[in-house]
């Protein structure tokens with residue numbers, strides 16, 4: 001029998017969340033973002049779960065090629081574009097749309113003969129200060145790209161720094177939109193603007209965010225970019241990480257648990273040992289008090305997470321036994337809650353699920369083992 005730790009991927013929930021994104025942005029086409037192994041769900045599962053999307057967006061060129069080999073015929077967007085001129089023939093061969101965000105990329109395109117035309121996204125830096133041309137330099141970059149014979153279309157793109165917080169004090173989404181409008185003024189082409197935060201706030205931004213394309217990621221996986229919980233937005237969890245209790249210990253007052261002896265019991269208590277540790281992707285920095293569900297009952301982590309195991313307080317779990325089912329996150333325990341307790345975000349937890357964790361597919365409501 002395999003180790004009881006297992007991630008169940010709910011393709012039905014992925015489809016549901018994509019439909020939610022459509023409902024939020026009815027006038028836009030959707031790039032479903034499947035970077036980082038579809039946020040830890042598996043690239044091929046991402047492709048099947050988001051089969052209804054208008055395109056798939058990701059970072060890794062080799063995975064974009066793999067999507068073509070797996071039969072994806074709709075558009076593919078490379079969110080960081082390409083890194084070397086030798087990548088350019090692959091773009092044409094597999095009809096991949098690169099994001100162009102610096103002059104080096106433009107130069108490479110100018111010096112490489114494209115034997116088939118390509119569509120590109122041209123990125124504007126509207127304050128994120130990661131990738132892209134500043135608004136005042138944007139039109140010139142656009143003109144240089146437009147002069148390259150093999151460029152078929154240029155979609156104008158930017159990325160929001162604080163889409164999860166509409167009234168952010170430093171850089172509100174409306175200020176980024178204003179800069180985008182200034183930089184893109186008078187230029188032809190489609191627009192590609194919103195990540196999940198932008199999509200979820202589209203209604204509040206009303207007519208201010210007309211976007212031909214939107215680029216949701218985390219919301220499609222039942223996580224939120226921040227603030228509210230996924231269920232407030234009608235989103236469903238797409239990954240449920242489950243395991244079992246594989247050991248139990250009766251502690252006396254004053255005894256400690258795990259490495260560093262960081263947790264000390266104040267009275268007699270039962271702790272359960274769960275087969276899941278940081279080598280599985282569970283965050284080692286998750287503190288005492290991080291929520292865990294055992295046998296349907298909510299309880300908490302105690303002591304330090306070790307490589308293969310962690311301990312939980314079984315005091316509230318009346319019928320706990322070896323083999324009791326444990327939910328670490330997902331259906332029954334929102335990943336955002338676990339992430340919040342551990343001082344991180346759901347994105348990081350999903351992406352970090354380790355290769356040794358068994359992964360199965362199952363409808364929402366089912367888990368493996």
Ligand SMILES: *Cc1c(COP(=O)(O)O)cnc(C)c1O
Nearest residue numbers: 033079159195196215216217218
């Ligand atoms: C990752 C990414 C997205 C998706 O972001 P979420 O917050 O997961 O919705 C959209 N656009 C770009 C450029 C990205 O890199």
